[in-house]
Amino acid sequence: MIKADTNTVLPNIPLRKKPWRLRIRPYLILLPSMAVLLGILYPFITAIYYSFTDISFRSTTYKFIGLGNWLGMFTSADFWHAILVTLEYSLSVIVLEMVIGMILALLLNNDKWYSKVLNVVLIFPLMVAPVIGCLIWSLMTNNTFGLMEKFLNIFGVYGFPWGASSQTALLYVIMIDVWINTPFVLLLLRAGLQGLPKSPFEAAKIDGGSAWFNFRRLTLPLLKPVIMIALIFRSVAALQEFAIIYSTTKGGPGNTLTNLSLLAYQTAFPYSNLSKGIPMIMVLWIIINFASKRMVGVYNQTRQS
Amino acid sequence: MKKKVLSILLAAAMAFSLTACGNKNQPADSTPAGEPSSGEAAGGETTGDAGEFSWDKFAGQKINIMFVEHTLTTDMINEIESFEELTGIEVNYTTIPEANYFDKISALLSSQSDTLDIFMTGPYQIWQYASSGYMVDFDTFLNNPSMVDPGYHVEDFYEAVLNSCRWSCNTGEAMGSGSLWGIPLNFEADVMVYNKRLLEEKNLQVPTTTEELTKACEALQNHSGNGTYAFACRGSLSWATLITAYQSFYTTYGGTDFELGADGKMVSTVNRPEGVEATEWFVDLVKKGGSSTWASTTYAEAVGDVGAGTAAICVDASGSCLSVCLENASEEWENLAIAPIPVAKAGQDPMTQIYSWSLAMNNASKAKDASWYFIQYITMPDTLHDMFVAESYSNPTRQSTFESEDYQAILAGVDGYIEAFEASVDNCTMYYTPNSHAFEVLEGWCQTIQELVEGKYGSTQEGMDKLADTLTNIVNQ
Numbered sequence: 114m115i116k117a118d119t120n121t122v123l124p125n126i127p128l129r130k131k132p133w134r135l136r137i138r139p140y141l142i143l144l145p146s147m148a149v150l151l152g153i154l155y156p157f158i159t160a161i162y163y164s165f166t167d168i169s170f171r172s173t174t175y176k177f178i179g180l181g182n183w184l185g186m187f188t189s190a191d192f193w194h195a196i197l198v199t200l201e202y203s204l205s206v207i208v209l210e211m212v213i214g215m216i217l218a219l220l221l222n223n224d225k226w227y228s229k230v231l232n233v234v235l236i237f238p239l240m241v242a243p244v245i246g247c248l249i250w251s252l253m254t255n256n257t258f259g260l261m262e263k264f265l266n267i268f269g270v271y272g273f274p275w276g277a278s279s280q281t282a283l284l285y286v287i288m289i290d291v292w293i294n295t296p297f298v299l300l301l302l303r304a305g306l307q308g309l310p311k312s313p314f315e316a317a318k319i320d321g322g323s324a325w326f327n328f329r330r331l332t333l334p335l336l337k338p339v340i341m342i343a344l345i346f347r348s349v350a351a352l353q354e355f356a357i358i359y360s361t362t363k364g365g366p367g368n369t370l371t372n373l374s375l376l377a378y379q380t381a382f383p384y385s386n387l388s389k390g391i392p393m394i395m396v397l398w399i400i401i402n403f404a405s406k407r408m409v410g411v412y413n414q415t416r417q418s
Numbered sequence: 419m420k421k422k423v424l425s426i427l428l429a430a431a432m433a434f435s436l437t438a439c440g441n442k443n444q445p446a447d448s449t450p451a452g453e454p455s456s457g458e459a460a461g462g463e464t465t466g467d468a469g470e471f472s473w474d475k476f477a478g479q480k481i482n483i484m485f486v487e488h489t490l491t492t493d494m495i496n497e498i499e500s501f502e503e504l505t506g507i508e509v510n511y512t513t514i515p516e517a518n519y520f521d522k523i524s525a526l527l528s529s530q531s532d533t534l535d536i537f538m539t540g541p542y543q544i545w546q547y548a549s550s551g552y553m554v555d556f557d558t559f560l561n562n563p564s565m566v567d568p569g570y571h572v573e574d575f576y577e578a579v580l581n582s583c584r585w586s587c588n589t590g591e592a593m594g595s596g597s598l599w600g601i602p603l604n605f606e607a608d609v610m611v612y613n614k615r616l617l618e619e620k621n622l623q624v625p626t627t628t629e630e631l632t633k634a635c636e637a638l639q640n641h642s643g644n645g646t647y648a649f650a651c652r653g654s655l656s657w658a659t660l661i662t663a664y665q666s667f668y669t670t671y672g673g674t675d676f677e678l679g680a681d682g683k684m685v686s687t688v689n690r691p692e693g694v695e696a697t698e699w700f701v702d703l704v705k706k707g708g709s710s711t712w713a714s715t716t717y718a719e720a721v722g723d724v725g726a727g728t729a730a731i732c733v734d735a736s737g738s739c740l741s742v743c744l745e746n747a748s749e750e751w752e753n754l755a756i757a758p759i760p761v762a763k764a765g766q767d768p769m770t771q772i773y774s775w776s777l778a779m780n781n782a783s784k785a786k787d788a789s790w791y792f793i794q795y796i797t798m799p800d801t802l803h804d805m806f807v808a809e810s811y812s813n814p815t816r817q818s819t820f821e822s823e824d825y826q827a828i829l830a831g832v833d834g835y836i837e838a839f840e841a842s843v844d845n846c847t848m849y850y851t852p853n854s855h856a857f858e859v860l861e862g863w864c865q866t867i868q869e870l871v872e873g874k875y876g877s878t879q880e881g882m883d884k885l886a887d888t889l890t891n892i893v894n895q
Binding site for chain 2: 169170171172173251255256257258262266271272273274275276277278279361362363364365366367368379382383384385386
């Protein structure tokens with residue numbers, strides 16, 4: 114019988130160091146992503162520095178000017194108007210897209226033939242680049258030959274101003290944004306609905322629960338994580354929207370649709386005031402950062418509950 | 419072992435994938451940095467090389483061109499092969515949409531990059547780039563016989579057009595004197611295109627004054643029922659809106675934009691009585707006779723509406739007006755005619771704003787002489803003549819092209835074009851005061867016009883007073 118020998122002393126064999134090629138491997142694998150990170154951080158940090166200078170495309174030299182650009186921005190009426198437009202636009206499109214997306218997802222969450230067809234057809238706007246989508250809409254709303262114009266003529270409406278009036282311009286771009294981006298929300302929510310467990314709904318059916326009860330007490334709470342994901346993606350995109358507004362009205366008429374993205378671009382590039390445009394983008398970054406962090410926090414809570 | 423090889427290959431592939439993908443025609447480097455080409459001093463300066471002119475003097479050099487997407491660009495690209503055969507100079511080029519073009523050019527010029535030798539530009543861009551020292555003065559080449567083909571004939575260019583590329587870079591000084599910063603390819607003056615049939619139906623004469631234009635538009639509004647209107651012009655939020663119809667009318671009323679104050683700083687004069695009167699008249703015209711979508715109308719939509727018969731009259735750049743008058747170019751082409759733009763007082767000469775597309779050179783270029791050869795080649799009398807005749811372009815920059823038989827034959831088919839051109843070519847000039855904040859000034863001005871049309875202000879004077887303050891602050895920042 115073999116007994117354990119408690120007095121045995123194990124020989125002191127030094128561990129062999131891994132060859133350097135093995136030790137360096139994890140860093141090599143990380144190297145490309147670190148390079149990408151540097152590629153993102155370098156212009157970001159440089160931009161922060163430039164916001165404290167007077168750098169401009171009008172000169173090859175620049176100097177440090179402290180907080181001049183930041184103070185100028187915060188005391189500018191155009192900046193605060195742009196903040197208002199940004200919030201107005203993003204809240205409007207987010208609410209509309211979430212509501213319409215949810216309704217469509219619920220309506221198409223079945224195996225009927227029309228659901229199968231519509232699920233494919235409704236995704237088409239998402240495949241179109243926003244600029245092309247805006248071009249399509251500007252052709253459709255053209256007062257001479259546009260499809261929308263001919264449609265409105267049936268009801269006796271001629272020469273609808275669309276993006277040419279401050280009364281209707283916001284409605285116009287919101288409509289285009291909803292047309293392009295609701296399919297994204299629809300895709301996410303429908304996938305979420307498909308993944309919901311069936312047993313609570315079967316139990317509710319047995320207990321005689323109404324459709325509204327099912328939606329409010331079962332569907333919504335179970336779908337919360339997916340709703341939050343859709344909300345986070347759309348919020349981040351809507352707050353920094355540029356393509357749709359620039360392609361349609363360039364922020365006009367007047368400054369009706371000039372949001373923060375557009376104002377920053379106009380200031381930095383066409384007006385060549387690079388150092389004055391950077392603080393505006395920084396403020397936008399802070400807003401998006403704050404909003405997305407809060408939403409991710411809510412998302413984590415919904416997952417835990 | 420396999421895993422080791424695979425992981426290294428994967429890491430290498432990810433590292434290479436970070437390399438930006440370039441355009442097929444991504445400009446290659448021009449002559450090596452610090453190595454002067456023949457005829458150039460170190461740093462790319464021209465040397466005033468003595469001797470006779472010869473097209474192959476700079477053979478072996480490379481130049482990089484950034485074109486804007488424009489009808490002329492296609493023609494210039496078509497000439498590259500024959501230029502390379504003639505000179506032995508290699509040409510690399512990139513084409514960029516106009517919407518982003520000057521963003522790219524500004525970044526390259528301000529970083530003093532030598533990857534750009536030649537670019538396209540207009541007068542407003544010259545104000546910014548030349549005053550920043552980014553451009554080359556073409557007089558250094560034109561005054562050197564060894565660098566100019568004897569058949570070039572710079573005097574063949576219309577003086578007004580050449581002057582739209584000439585500026586002293588002195589604050590407040592008008593264009594037309596000083597260095598020559600670009601060689602013009604084409605130019606635009608403003609004309610009026612109108613539908614003869616619609617005017618005849620309403621027993622209207624072709625308006626020659628702004629008062630007549632207003633009366634004509636009142637009669638022509640809804641001329642063919644709902645959705646049709648009298649007067650089309652640009653209105654979208656853009657500097658381009660301010661350099662066509664509005665500016666030509668503004669000037670005819672005696673309106674000015676800036677003057678030099680006693681302290682040498684520019685002060686805006688848009689709120690003077692002449693400017694206010696001009697603006698009030700224009701806003702009234704748009705409200706009474708314009709489209710309900712005026713504030714989003716581009717030049718394409720404005721002339722398109724006249725071509726389709728939706729609008730009766732349009733004032734815009736001559737090129738776009740001509741484009742709908744050519745045979746089968748539009749539904750109403752047979753009924754369309756061109757006339758000089760109406761003036762504020764009878765008997766006045768039309769005072770139309772000029773815009774020109776020209777070829778310019780980067781001051782940081784290390785292949786200036788070779789670049790000049792390309793610009794010279796493209797703007798030779800024969801080359802420009804062939805381009806304009808082949809494509810029926812409007813407004814040639816050379817008199818020889820305009821006066822040639824084949825070009826006159828093209829224009830003869832467009833009612834009134836030759837007369838309108840001859841009436842405006844000597845008086846078309848840059849009426850805006852050069853300043854390096856031109857785009858901010860013009861877009862701010864356009865914004866105010868849009869707000870006035872919307873009725874945002876209690877009066878035109880109020881709007882223009884606010885605009886004057888804004889513009890004064892912009893140019894003095």
